[in-house]
Amino acid sequence: MSGLGGARVRPFGPTALLAEVADAPTALALATWVRGSGVRAVEVVPAARTVLLDGLDPADVAATAALLEAWRPDPEDPASSPADGPTIEVPVVYDGLDLDDVAARWGLSRDEAVARHTGLELVSVFCGFAPGFAYLSGLPEEWAVPRLDSARPRVPAGSVAVADSWCGVYPSASPGGWRLLGRTEARLWDVERDPPALLAPGTRVRFVVAEPS
Known part of the structure; x- marks a missing residue:
């Protein structure tokens, strides 16, 4: 199944649909709209260019697919805009292993690179x-x-990094190939918190300079 509008939709098993869109912001907008539309899905999962709707009633799959295909991004519609998400400031000590490399790629000094990152x-x-x-x-x-040619076997928890046109923070120690700008003590994942993810989809994020402790 494919549509001429904002989403191309195809079945993903008997009770799921995968909607393909142009980019990540559009995927988030579609997921936000679906959650407020009354569509009865157990899970709505946005990704880089897709939205997965899982746990649909098999009797509703065809009608839901048609609804998704007819959807159009509308920045004026609060039901499909993530603009009202909370804003969270993440304090960062900018001493990452790749900060000088990223600054050089941007044609900036170290301090200018930090100012650029915190200005976003x-x-x-x-x-x-x-x-x-x-x-x-x-x-x-x-x-x-670009990502590193070879991933590091262990990136410390709290590492603030960039790769391609993405920014991110490692919530736990893990292998990783993103370029490290600094570190934060913010707790990114806490099962006792609702939601557990500090930076849940729709959250607006600003990085701010923190002094080393």
Whole structure:
């Protein structure tokens, strides 16, 4: 199934649909709209260019697919806009292993690179890779930096990093190939918190300079 509008939709098993869209912000907008539309799905999961609707009643699949295909992004519609998400400031000590490399790629000094990064307003568009790892959009394409040629075997928890046109914070120690700008003590994932992810999809994020403790 495919549509001429904002989403191309195909079945993903008997009770699920996968909607393909142009980019991550559009995926988040569609997921936000679906959650407020009354569609009866157990899970609505945005990703980089898709939205998965799982747990649909088989009798509703065809009608839901038609609804998704007819959807159009509308920035004026609060039901499909993540603009009202909370804004969270994340304090960062900018001493990452790759900060000088990223600054050089941007043609900036170390301090100018920090100022550029803290001047951004980013949006969490989806979570993946590890619990609490949010993919933050808002880094202009012309500032994109490549991932490392080889992933590090261990990136410390709280590492603030960039890769391609994404920003992110590692919630736990893990292998990783993103370029490290600094570190934060913010707790990205806490099962006792609602929601557990500090930077849940729709959250607006600003990084601010913190002094080393």
